[in-house]
């Protein structure tokens with residue numbers, strides 16, 4: 216497979232400018248490794264993991280990629296910074312696990328101060344006996360956030376997360392096209408690779424975002440519809456059945472699950488169902504919670520939680536992560552070639 220040459224594919228030494236988002240509770244070592252093995256780059260979501268669970272997922276990735284424990288691990292680990300902030304000693308333990316495994320990248324998002332973790336990672340890598348640089352990837356939803364990540368945090372990769380995104384994000388975030396164009400317009404010339412995230416599913420979108428100036432894209436929801444994702448069969452079926460209008464930004468599921476503590480302004484995009492309806496209409500939370508727990512147990516799409524971006528309506532099949540990467544790769548090249556037809560031929564000008 217030839218390389219689609221962008222600043223991202225050069226930096227990560229990959230062929231396809233696609234990143235599988237870290238997805239807490241959904242992207243583990245198997246998914247991340249298959250995405251990387253397919254020629255793109257996979258993150259596992261460490262979100263609510265214990266140190267043991269994180270090590271287990273990293274070992275799984277290592278075995279999928281047939282790597283020894285001494286080898287560097289060409290996947291990334293994504294942390295929810297607000298979770299790290301809850302217990303710094305546990306946070307350092309969790310970050311150490313990724314660093315000791317020599318993962319290629321660490322992703323940070325959703326915290327009040329990411330600099331503390333960035334500094335820790337940089338200092339760890341600067342130890343004389345260490346011969347490895349961990350790339351830092353920061354996800355943002357505003358131009359202001361992007362400029363801080365580039366200038367203050369000196370992030371190696373920047374992800375622009377638009378409003379269409381599945382899972383958590385800032386409700387105030389503009390649509391991806393507006394956000395990406397605004398960030399590209401204001402970013403310094405020597406900015407790191409900038410990736411586009413939110414509502415994406417296919418090669419035509421990837422090609423158009425590359426033309427716009429992105430160095431690659433981040434897909435979350437698309438990779439939930441794979442045998443390798445940690446989503447249940449019931450959740451995957453709900454995603455297959457969903458339409459582009461099926462999602463909503465809400466805090467209903469976080470309130471019901473008790474996963475509160477997100478930075479202000481963050482909510483999550485998920486499939487709308489009766490849990491959201493009942494929370495919005497003021498039904499007693501203990502009643503909604505009871506039905507939610509039962510719905511999760513029985514796989515009831517009317518009650519359970521399924522995070523999803525607006526692109527879900529374009530996804531109709533569950534297929535292997537590697538096949539998704541392969542299809543994206545070929546379709547992107549096709550669309551880029553087709554786009555070259557529009558290049559103005561000087562001879563026919565004026």
Ligand SMILES: Cc1cc2nc3c(=O)[nH]c(=O)nc-3n(C[C@H](O)[C@H](O)[C@H](O)COP(=O)(O)O)c2cc1C
Nearest residue numbers: 236238239324380381382413414434435436522524
């Ligand atoms: C199930 C799920 C879990 C997610 N978990 C995380 C996470 O742990 N950390 C994070 O920074 N972003 C997380 N996100 C957001 C992704 O980083 C990314 O912005 C989003 O998936 C892109 O939109 P898309 O899902 O429409 O492709 C999650 C998204 C989904 C769908």
